[in-house]
Amino acid sequence: MRPVSESEFDTLLRTFKREAVHLETRDAYGTEVELPHMAKWATGEYDDLRWLDDWCATLRNHTHAGRSVRRARIVSEPLSLYQRWSHSIAKPMVDAGEDIRWVPRHLVSSIALPGNDFYLFDGRLVVFLHYTGDGLALSKASSVNPRDVTLCRTAFESVWKLSIPHNEYNPT
Numbered sequence: 001m002r003p004v005s006e007s008e009f010d011t012l013l014r015t016f017k018r019e020a021v022h023l024e025t026r027d028a029y030g031t032e033v034e035l036p037h038m039a040k041w042a043t044g045e046y047d048d049l050r051w052l053d054d055w056c057a058t059l060r061n062h063t064h065a066g067r068s069v070r071r072a073r074i075v076s077e078p079l080s081l082y083q084r085w086s087h088s089i090a091k092p093m094v095d096a097g098e099d100i101r102w103v104p105r106h107l108v109s110s111i112a113l114p115g116n117d118f119y120l121f122d123g124r125l126v127v128f129l130h131y132t133g134d135g136l137a138l139s140k141a142s143s144v145n146p147r148d149v150t151l152c153r154t155a156f157e158s159v160w161k162l163s164i165p166h167n168e169y170n171p172t
Contacts, residue, residue: 021153023072025074038081108162128143
């Protein structure tokens with residue numbers, strides 16, 4: 001495994017050739033970018049979601065170029081506060097071309113999952129996302145090891161088969 005810097009990761013998110021898949025397995029995250037917006041939501045304050053504009057523009061570029069971006073979120077039900085907020089802000093990303101789907105955790109008990117969330121780029125490069133116990137982003141590491149790639153591809157596709165498209169998922 002090789003450490004991945006934020007700038008390298010940002011480049012990967014913008015320059016993959018065919019497909020990026022992202023598996024999320026945690027019920028709560030605490031990214032520095034998201035926390036202030038989630039706090040607004042929790043108090044009922046309006047958020048225009050402009051902070052998502054750059055990501056949505058990237059998604060539109062990928063979609064127009066024929067590239068695919070898929071995200072599967074494994075979630076406990078009833079949803080955590082974080083996941084309820086995450087569901088509430090997903091529409092702009094879905095409208096921009098990201099296929100976001102939800103999977104109740106009880107459905108994935110028999111699926112072998114990697115120990116960390118990940119992105120798989122073009123079926124050849126895995127970037128594992130490491131978090132603290134509180135969900136704060138800690139580090140990223142990449143692998144092109146065929147075993148890692150196969151584990152992540154198989155796990156993602158197995159979860160995807162059970163997933164519910166964002167527009168059909170009713171948070172509980």
